[in-house]
Amino acid sequence: MARWIESFIPGAAGGTADGSTGGHPGQRLGLPAQGVSSVARFGSRAAALLVDWLLAYGIAALLTGPDALSNPSFGWNVLGVWFLLTAVPVAVFGATAGMTALGIRVASIDSSAVVGVPRALLRTALIALVLPPIFRDEDGRGWHDRAARTVVVRTRA
Template structure:
C-alpha cells in the first residue's frame, strides 16, 4: 500500500535523494527479492543446525518452528550495523542508511528487525516507499 502525494514526483524526493541510480530509494522488487534470499538462507541454516523440518506438522515441530525466524532476526541484527545490509541486500546492491546520513548504530537494526518480523509494518509504505519499520528506525534502504 502506498500513500501517493502530489508534491512528490518520485520516491525519496522529500528526503533529498536522487530519482534513480546509486543512492536512490530501493524499489519493492529488489526489497522483496532480498527478503526472500535472506529468509530462504535462514531456513537452510535452521534446517542444518537446529533440526528444523519445514514439512513437519505443527504438533511435531515443537520449538524449532521458530528457528528460521530467529536466524533471520540474528542475521539482520548482526549484518545491518556491520555491513550496512543483510546478505540478500548486499547481493542485490542495496544498503541500509540512516536518514540524514551517519552510522545506523546497534539499536536501529534491532527496532527495524523486530518490526519486520511482525510483518505488518513492512507492507505499509509511505510516499517514499519506506515501510513503517524503516520509518520507526529512522532508516532508508537505498541502491548501493
C-alpha cells in the same frame, strides 16, 4: 514537525517541506530519482528478504538436525536465525546477504555512518511483525524504516 506515523493517516499533512506532494520517491530526503543512492524499489527489497529467509531456513535446518521439518519449534528456530542474519549485518555493514546480492543497503537518514545496534534491532523486530513493511509512504519507506529513521537505497545503477 509532523510525527512519522502521520504520513500514513489519510488526510494528514504530507509531502515535501513546502507542503506539496509528488516528485520521485526519496525527493524529500534529498535522494536522486535514479541510480546509486536512489530509493530501492519494493521488488528488490522483497527479493532480498526472500534470499535472507531462505538462508535462515538452511542454517536452521542444519542446526536442528535431520528431522528439522518435523520439529515443532523449527519455525521459531528459523525466525531466530533470520533475526540474527538481519539485525547484526544491518547494524554493522548496513546490508544483509540478500541486500548485498541485490545491490541495496540500509542507510541512516541522519548523519550517522552506520545504522547501529538499537535501530537495527527495532527495524528487524518490526519487519518480523510483517505489517510494518507493507504500509509505505510516498518515499517507499515502511513503518519499520520510519521508526528506525532509515531508508533502503540502491548501491548499483
